[in-house]
Amino acid sequence: QVRLVASGGAVAQPGGSLRLSCAASGFSFNRYGMHWVRQAPGKGLEWVAVTSYDETNKNYADSVKGRFTISRDNSKNTLYLQMNSLRAEDTAVYYCAKDYGYSGHYYFDAWGQGTPVTVSS
Amino acid sequence: EIVLTQSPGTLSLSPGERATLSCRTSQSISSSYLAWYQQKPGQAPRLLIYAASSRATGIPDRFSGSGSGTDFTLTISRLDPEDFAFYYCQQYSSSPQTFGGGTKVEIK
Numbered sequence: 001q002v003r004l005v006a007s008g009g010a011v012a013q014p015g016g017s018l019r020l021s022c023a024a025s026g027f028s029f030n031r032y033g034m035h036w037v038r039q040a041p042g043k044g045l046e047w048v049a050v051t052s053y054d055e056t057n058k059n060y061a062d063s064v065k066g067r068f069t070i071s072r073d074n075s076k077n078t079l080y081l082q083m084n085s086l087r088a089e090d091t092a093v094y095y096c097a098k099d100y101g102y103s104g105h106y107y108f109d110a111w112g113q114g115t116p117v118t119v120s121s
Numbered sequence: 122e123i124v125l126t127q128s129p130g131t132l133s134l135s136p137g138e139r140a141t142l143s144c145r146t147s148q149s150i151s152s153s154y155l156a157w158y159q160q161k162p163g164q165a166p167r168l169l170i171y172a173a174s175s176r177a178t179g180i181p182d183r184f185s186g187s188g189s190g191t192d193f194t195l196t197i198s199r200l201d202p203e204d205f206a207f208y209y210c211q212q213y214s215s216s217p218q219t220f221g222g223g224t225k226v227e228i229k
Contacts, residue, residue, distance in 0.1 A: 035218075037166075045158075045166065045209055045220040059216055095165055106213050107156035109177065111165040 002026040002110040006096050009115030016086050016119070022079040022096030022112055030054075030074035033104025036081045038092035039114075048094070049081065050104040057103065064090075086119045093117075123148050123212050125221035133229040140197040142224045144210035149190045154214035157186055157195045160223075161206045169208075170195060200226070 008020040020036070036048040049060045049070040058070055069082040079096050093116050097108035124147040134140055144155065153173035158166040168177040170186035173193055183198045197204055205228050210221040 044223045045160075045211075047218050047220065050218075061217055100171070105216070105218075106154075107168060107171045107211065108158075108166075109168050109171075111167070113165055 002098060004096050004098065004110060004112030006094065006112040006115040009094060009117045011118045011120060012083075012086050013121050014087060014119055018083045018086065018117060020081040020083065020094055020096075020115055020117075022081075024077045024079065024096075024098070027098070027110075029072075029077040031102055033099035033102055033106075034070075034072060034079045035097045035099060035104065035108060036068075036070060036079075037095045037097055037108070037111075038090075038117075039095070040089075040092040043092075046092075050099070051079070052104050053102040059104075083117070086117075088119050091117060091119050122217055123150070123215055123219055125210055125212060125219055127208075127210060127221035127224050129224060130222070131225045131227060133227050134200055135229045136200050136202050138200050140195075140200055140204070140226055142195040142197075142208055142226075144188075144193040144195070144221050146191045146193070146212055148215075150193075150212050150214040152214070153189055153193075154212060155186075155188070155193050156211045156213065157184075158209045158211065159204075159206050160209065166209065197226075202228075 067085045093114040095114045096112040098110040100106035157170040160166040174186045
């Protein structure tokens with residue numbers, strides 16, 4: 001059974017940093033692309049970042065490019081999102097999601113429960 | 122990037138009724154690379170449909186997807202009380218993958 005458990009969400013100040021983690025189990029983590037998707041309070045879903053199974057291909061939404069970095073440790077079955085230069089508009093619940101394929105170019109067939117990030121002074 | 126427009130924004134129906142949700146894309150989607158997700162308040166989204174019309178594992182057959190090109194539809198044949206939720210479409214034809222703004226299906 002696929003399980004994704006996101007953690008690391010917290011309250012951060014504008015300009016600050018946070019690192020989110022997503023622990024995966026129940027599937028061969030090192031064979032699938034992985035994503036971060038966020039949802040601002042009362043809003044819809046916004047894709048944030050993707051990494052292929054081996055980190056050779058990564059991509060970011062324009063809204064976070066240059067500030068956020070996605071990475072993974074396949075030996076620990078864990079996905080990360082390093083968030084720097086945080087802004088108020090980054091306030092959201094952050095979900096990790098498993099891609100159907102290895103490249104990260106498909107649909108999301110499993111989701112974590114989400115971890116909340118609040119950026120406020 | 123491809124923009125997805127979902128309509129209506131809110132659908133007010135009674136249990137047992139048929140729900141028809143629309144998703145239109147700003148460009149044609151190749152190979153029907155479109156998915157639908159259900160999200161209930163306080164929960165993560167759940168995959169319902171992929172490749173425009175294929176049901177994900179464990180999804181009841183009252184959920185069906187159709188469409189091609191730029192016009193796609195999610196149909197719930199007979200609404201069950203547990204189906205009242207938000208629904209999002211997503212295209213994965215080109216990067217970045219994008220979501221529609223969502224449709225809320227509420228109890229009338």
